[in-house]
Amino acid sequence: MAQWWPLLIIGYLSMYLAAAQHHRKALYPSAYRIKRGAYSLVNPTFQHSKEDVDLLFEILLAGMQIQGGEHEMLIADKELASMRSVDKLEVICEDVLPKRLSDIRRLTAELARRQQPLSWQDFERTMLTLVYAAQTLAGVSSQPQREAWTDAVMQLFRAIQKDLRPS
Structure with a gap:
């Protein structure tokens, strides 16, 4: 009987590690694979203070657009767009947020399965993904695409x- 307990412990630890890895699965895996190569941009976040939150709100109110294509983030207000802190927001919008409907559906499925609260980084990214999805929905004209994007917006919301x- 004494020879089986090490196997039982190894089996338990393996299951524990597998479960822990599942819970740590990144909602935004591209946040850890930034194309720009700067270490400071690995897992980028924009909001670190109340002033950052206020700035993001001001940028959104000024009409920030998150689009596909070469320049994916556009801020109409040139003064806001020229601020140094906006660089990280640009990286998040261009390199981290999912843009394809299939990627957003994968994200919403993961969000629906989550039991624990979002980290502040994931909350920020989910809010920005909601902004992107809502802006995309506004520009879609075909009914099936409109329904799919509407569902994505509702799931993110x-x-x-x-x-x-x-809790």
Whole structure:
């Protein structure tokens, strides 16, 4: 009997590690593969203070657009766009956020399965993904695409709403 307990412990530890890895699965894996090569941009986040939150709100109110193509983030207000801190927001919008509907559906499925609250980095990225999806929805004309993007927007909204509810 004494010879089986090491196998039992190894089996338990293997299951524990597999479960822990599943819970740590990155919602935004591209945040760890930034194309620009700067170490400081690995897992980038924009909001680090109340001033950053206010700045993001101001940028969104000024009409920031997250689009596909070569220049994916556009800020109409040139003064806001020229701010040095906006560089990280640009990296997040261009390199981290999912842009394809299939990627956003994968994200919403992962968000629906989550039991624990989002990290502040994932919350920020989910909010920006919601902004992108809503802006994309506004420009879609075909009914099937419109329905698919509407569903994605609603799923992202529900995930954010679920995260904001007190536990």
